[in-house]
Amino acid sequence: MSKKDLVMEVKDFSFTYAGVDKPSLNKINLPIEKNKITAMIGPSGCGKSTLLRAMNRIHDLYTGNRYEGEINLYKEDDSIQNILKLKKENDFIQLRQEVGMIFPKPTPFPMSIFDNVAYGLKLSGLKDKAEIEHRVETALKGASIWNETKDRLKKSALGLSGGQQQRICIARAVALKPRVLLFDEPTSALDPISTGAIEELISELKKELSIVIVTHNMQQASRLSDSTAFMYLGDLIEYDKTDTIFLNPSEKLTEDYITGRFG
Numbered sequence: 001m002s003k004k005d006l007v008m009e010v011k012d013f014s015f016t017y018a019g020v021d022k023p024s025l026n027k028i029n030l031p032i033e034k035n036k037i038t039a040m041i042g043p044s045g046c047g048k049s050t051l052l053r054a055m056n057r058i059h060d061l062y063t064g065n066r067y068e069g070e071i072n073l074y075k076e077d078d079s080i081q082n083i084l085k086l087k088k089e090n091d092f093i094q095l096r097q098e099v100g101m102i103f104p105k106p107t108p109f110p111m112s113i114f115d116n117v118a119y120g121l122k123l124s125g126l127k128d129k130a131e132i133e134h135r136v137e138t139a140l141k142g143a144s145i146w147n148e149t150k151d152r153l154k155k156s157a158l159g160l161s162g163g164q165q166q167r168i169c170i171a172r173a174v175a176l177k178p179r180v181l182l183f184d185e186p187t188s189a190l191d192p193i194s195t196g197a198i199e200e201l202i203s204e205l206k207k208e209l210s211i212v213i214v215t216h217n218m219q220q221a222s223r224l225s226d227s228t229a230f231m232y233l234g235d236l237i238e239y240d241k242t243d244t245i246f247l248n249p250s251e252k253l254t255e256d257y258i259t260g261r262f263g
Contacts, residue, residue, distance in 0.1 A: 003074065006033060007032055007073070007074055007180055007210040008031075008073055008180060009030070009032065009072045010030040010055075010070070011029055011069055011070040012069040013028045013029075013051075013068065013070065014026055014027055014028070014068040015047075015065065015067055016066040019064065023234060024047050025047045025051055025234050027069065028235075030239060032180065035209070036210060037202065037206050037225045038211070038212045038213070038228070039212075039220075039227070040212065040213070040215075040229045041229070042257065045233075046231040047231050052101075052212060055212065056180075057095060058101065060092065067084045071084055073099065076179070083095055093123070093124075097124055097178065099180045100173035100176065100178040100181045100182065101173070101181075101182040101183075102186045103184055104185040104186065105188075106166040106168070108160070109157065110157075111156070112154050113140075113155060114136055114154060116157045116171075117140060117171050120175060121135055121176065136175060137150075139174045139175035140171050142174050142205070143167045143171035144167060144204070145168065148164060162191070163193070163198065166186060166187075166194070167197070167198070167201065174205070178209055179209055180209060180211070181205065182211075183213040185215055186202075188216070195220075199220065199223065199224055202224060203224060213225065221246075222242060227239065227241055227242055228241075228245040230245060230249075230253075230254045230258075238250060246258055
């Protein structure tokens with residue numbers, strides 16, 4: 001796989017939570033391809049969400065966690081940024097604009113639909129009112145929720161359904177034009193109809209950006225992703241094209257998990 005095909009790359013990455021001696025992740029190596037969907041699967045507690053959250057340094061909201069190795073972000077100007085070396089608050093803000101995150105439960109702010117989507121734009125320094133309005137509308141259309149919200153932009157986002165709130169959160173992230181969007185079990189709190197809408201949206205979004213999704217849902221991983229990584233007890237056991245992982249895995253542990261022998 002060429003470096004030009006990658007947007008991120010995890011190299012020999014280990015992570016240890018504050019106050020714990022044993023690492024939660026052990027020398028992980030994982031490529032993230034441009035305009036592809038990479039799924040991370042594995043039983044609860046295997047390190048999927050820990051790895052995902054390291055990809056935009058969310059762990060740094062709490063002190064004492066330890067990183068080793070590299071997580072490289074391949075920039076549009078062909079430079080390479082090891083995000084584990086970032087130290088300044090402004091660097092973290094910039095990183096999280098480029099590498100956005102969607103959490104399991106929808107997390108709209110207690111403000112209007114418009115202000116939810118505009119929040120990150122204003123935080124990034126954008127002041128032009130017309131440009132903000134254009135970016136908000138574009139993001140809501142990109143998140144497939146414009147028609148449902150265009151006549152109620154000044155109303156609270158908290159009045160929307162769970163599935164609509166999750167799409168508002170996606171719109172909020174998309175408005176910043178990220179290069180990577182991280183999804184941590186984005187449909188676990190949603191009903192089947194809303195889940196289908198979010199899955200369809202994720203498939204559309206990969207035309208514009210690269211996606212990493214953590215999911216416990218084997219069917220979701222097989223439907224959505226181009227590549228899949230199987231993790232177990234802090235180790236990355238196997239990574240390959242999704243069809244290969246699900247139909248012809250090279251590791252027996254992967255096969256046992258896929259076929260439901262444990263998990």
